[in-house]
Amino acid sequence: MFARRGLIQAAWFAGLVVVVGCAKPNTNLATVSGVVTQNGAPVNGAKVTLYSTAQAEGQGGGIYSALTDSSGKYLIATVGKENGIPPGMYKVTIVKLDAAGANLPKDFDAGQMEASGAAKNVLPKDYENQNTTKLSVTLDVGKNEGKNFDLTGAASGSTPSKTP
Numbered sequence: 001m002f003a004r005r006g007l008i009q010a011a012w013f014a015g016l017v018v019v020v021g022c023a024k025p026n027t028n029l030a031t032v033s034g035v036v037t038q039n040g041a042p043v044n045g046a047k048v049t050l051y052s053t054a055q056a057e058g059q060g061g062g063i064y065s066a067l068t069d070s071s072g073k074y075l076i077a078t079v080g081k082e083n084g085i086p087p088g089m090y091k092v093t094i095v096k097l098d099a100a101g102a103n104l105p106k107d108f109d110a111g112q113m114e115a116s117g118a119a120k121n122v123l124p125k126d127y128e129n130q131n132t133t134k135l136s137v138t139l140d141v142g143k144n145e146g147k148n149f150d151l152t153g154a155a156s157g158s159t160p161s162k163t164p
Contacts, residue, residue, distance in 0.1 A: 029084030030139035033075040034147035035068075036094055038123060042072030043096060043151070046123065050076065050090035050137065051130045062086065085139070092135035094127045094149060124153035 032050070036043045046068045052061025064085050066074040079085055097119035121128050127135060127149075137147050 027083075028087070028141055029082060030087040030141055030144055031075070031077040031084045032137065032139055032144040032147050033073065033077075034145070034149065035072040036074060036149050036151065037072055038151045040150065042070070043068055043094075043123070044070045044072065046072075046074075046094050046096040048074045048076075048149070049093045049095075049130075050085070051093070052086065053089045053091060053136075054086070061088070064090075087139045087141050089136060089138045091130045091133055092127075092137055092149065093130050093133050094123060094135070094151060095121045096123050098122045122155045124151055124155065126153060127151055 036046050036048060047065055048068065049063060049065040051063050054061040062079075062085060064076050064079055066076045068074045076085060077083070098121075099119045127133050135149055137144075139147075
């Protein structure tokens with residue numbers, strides 16, 4: 001009797017492990033990639049930030065960002081444990097910070113420069129704030145490639161304003 005109950009419990013536990021172990025990743029997400037250029041030239045080290053325009057329960061959607069590489073390419077493919085970001089419409093900001101003349105340590109990374117508030121944006125001001133940017137992108141479920149941005153205009157030289 002006890003052996004039979006032990007076998008039933010063992011079988012139930014094994015079934016549970018199989019079900020949990022086979023959980024599928026969320027396939028209703030999007031990835032996005034593209035190239036950032038300024039007046040046609042690739043921009044290295046620019047921060048591309050996507051701000052979801054979706055609202056739920058009075059709260060804004062997610063914010064996702066990536067840095068461009070030396071050829072101006074950016075990719076947002078995983079966020080935390082998720083294999084992408086929610087599809088939908090996003091406002092896009094793009095900034096590239098430079099700490100020249102800001103008296104900051106030379107080894108500061110982009111995040112530290114941004115947090116210091118002393119670094120200057122070397123890209124046009126039109127693209128640095130989610131409230132004023134004219135850049136946007138709509139993402140569908142799956143891969144969204146070729147979401148390129150060609151920035152025009154002169155460098156702003158301003159300290160980017162912080163936006164939520």
